[in-house]
Amino acid sequence: MLRIYNTLTRSKDEFKPITPGEVTMYTCGPTVYDYFHIGNARSFIMSDMIRRYLLYSGYKVKYVMNITDIDDKIIKRANEEGIDARQVAENYTRAFLEDIEKIKIKKADVYPKATDHIHDIISMIARLIDNGIAYNADGDVFYEISKFNGYGKLSGKNTEDLEAGARVEVNEIKNNPFDFALWKKHKEGEPYWESPWGNGRPGWHIECSAMGCKHLGETFDIHSGGTDLIFPHHENEIAQSEGATGKQFVNYWIHFGFLNIDNEKMSKSLGNFFTLRDFIKKYDAETLRYFYAQTHYASPLNFTDEALSASAKGLERIQNLYDKLNEMISSGDTGTEEPAFDLAGYYTSFNESMDDDFNTPKAVAVIFDFAKDANRIIHSGAKFTRGFLESLKEFMDKTAVGVFEIIKVHDAGAGRDLADDLIGILIKVRQEAKISKNYALADLIRNELNALGVILQDSKEKTTYKIH
Template sequence: MQIYNTLKKRKEEFRPQNPPFVTMYVCGPTVYDFFHIGNARTFIMSDIIRRYLEYKGYKVKYVMNITDIDDKIIKKSNEEKIPFEQVSKKFTDAFFEDVEQLKILKADANPRATEHIQDIIEMISELEKKGYAYNVNGDVFFDVLKFSSYGKLSGKKIEELEAGARIDVNENKKNPLDFALWKKAKEGEPCWESPWGKGRPGWHIECSVMSTKHLGKTIDIHAGGNDLIFPHHENEIAQSEAAFGQQFVKYWIHFGFLNIQNEKMSKSLGNFLTAREILKKFSAQAIRFFFSQTYYGGPLNFSEELLASSEKGLEKLQNLIQTTKERLNNPSGGESNFGFEKYYKEFENAMDDDFNTPQAISVIFEFVRQVNIEFALNPFPNKEFCENVLSFLRKTAQNVFGIVDVDSLVDSGSVTIEDELIKILIKIRAELKEQKNYKLADLIREELNKLGIQLKDNKTGYTTYIKQK
């Protein structure tokens, strides 16, 4: 398996420290608002990478942090005149609701910054003891010039760097690039006791502490958006490796920006849509499918038209699942020499090449096309063939990509009275069509649709149905 490592600027063979175990850390949300659909790309693509590693047999320990104390949270707290804890709780709860809706698997841990204040103080103290940190009247900074390899992730040179957007301007700093590890308390702000006086942690130190606390001093994979490469991830490397004297992360994975009309989507530009808003119009499966059709590291233009197209594309998968289940319960024993192993190999070859999701999706849809041809030639294949079709889609489209739910679609093998009634109506409708009474046949379809029961007429003459959730 090859992964593009931002640190090395090239693809590298994936070799975790302690196979089959893999440690993976993803930068989670700062909980001052609902996360936007651009953030959702990072969360979903990280989820797909985790799922594929598990598909390959790795035991992944997956951690995503919650930044629950930050300048933006304090600003929101002041604007709404409520404690910062209320702000962070409201949007933390919303975050968990939205990621569940997006079919993102639960993390093994979601550490909060405020739960690790003592750990943060201990790490800053270690940096201070080793000469990498200095205290200026209660503000503690990391001395960038003391860390000789600063800039190795971003490729930036210290002499060419200018202070980034999230670097505090402070005349007391030795160097404009030095970043805050501990911020002296301002009047009315939340704060904690420390050896340097009352204050709160800087943003970068929080992730270093939470990742090493839950995954160890060297972790296999650290992932996040491209916008975090500098300064956030660069600073994480500096303070972690300075404190512990060993490599912080083996493989850095970064996700491209989501653009609207070729401009980066962001809250600061005001051109964002929240994931919550999009989920009201489109299914989670369509959103995941949309993201999967583009290489994770490149930019992606967003539009509702493209999401609508993804929704329509998924119907091919859903139709095949329904058709296969219908055949599964009406087998004739017809033989098939279909090459399932060929599609598994092509799927894995694509995903092993730096998680090439567009190519892997292409393999799945070529599989769908070929199975439909097989059904046209052999309408009633044996049970084993049908089970193998469902198994392939379950392992790839469902378990890795999360774009279908093979087992939630109606299985006519274990039907309820409701299912039997629907089948009776389908049979009556078929007889009406034979009698050319299309008006009444269409009425049955329309009335069932109003009840959330969608009929699918297949070319082979079968009608199947999906119960919409």
């Protein structure tokens, strides 16, 4: 039984999808005004792992990730660069899609863009006005929070608290300083669309409400995003959607903890701001995914070089086992042994860990326990049946690859190339050297290859290699 910590109820709730066997899930994607950073990457990756686990569990998942392509920051960026806002959005949307592919995030079923949904946004605003909870103030349309009595239910805030700590600038045209913009009146130099209230553009929060309702229905199962979006963004999404439809908007709200760099908040002014593009020059996608999987999604996470290196090192153990299994299977190095191995137990532990609010650190630990157990058997020298080896590989394919995608799957059918043949010759020469006890030559070959990133590993029968 899957249980999910739900921000809305502040408790771990049993997960019951609206339609049995199917899940509708929406996750806040980027505002495309810049390359995204490793903090954003955490949200995207953890959302991806949650989706993959739901798929692994047998659910049919409809996964929507929005792209906010019209917003103050995009306009600002466009003005800075002296180009069209549309162009800024297009450039960074393309970069975004490239980047998430690099970090092995499964493609969403839909990537709705705000600018493709202006019509839906306008309809929703019109509905809110009809319902008497939004007002047109001379071309700007605001949401009147006092008209929605559920306002604050997600973030646990109430209007009085907000006013007590008010740091929101007072805007004379609003009825209440906390009313927020649904539609912004056109200003010179900004993109605009026609609407019943005059030319303008959507406010920040409305596109998620409109697109979520459009693509997933007026009530859907899961909505995820960074913890900083709880207020005001998600609070406002609820107010808008429920104000318009009168139905519960989302059943389960999932929020991801923040990422710090060396214990400090990542910010451009501190100079500790890393885009994903910077990151993947130094580490690979699997390391990042594994690093994130090692901490529960809701906890704050401190990002340090030391921690990343430790993750890269630890991950090798899992990758080595996977490679070893592949090699044993493809080389036909099999026999008749069928050792006792509690594979079902590992599946159970893995499932139970993930069912407990997606406890990825615990699930990762299960994979390590499995690896230790499997390695112990594999290295015992016996010859195992192909079926047994394949069952071990299958476990890794389903968990480490299918759910986490933290190990690399090399093309099984990849042909040998010239480098492979040359390395093969060197290994043969080295083998001869070892037989004649010319260890100086044997070590020379190994060291030289090592310097090229080719790691030789001797075993009793043969020498294998991997290219780093």
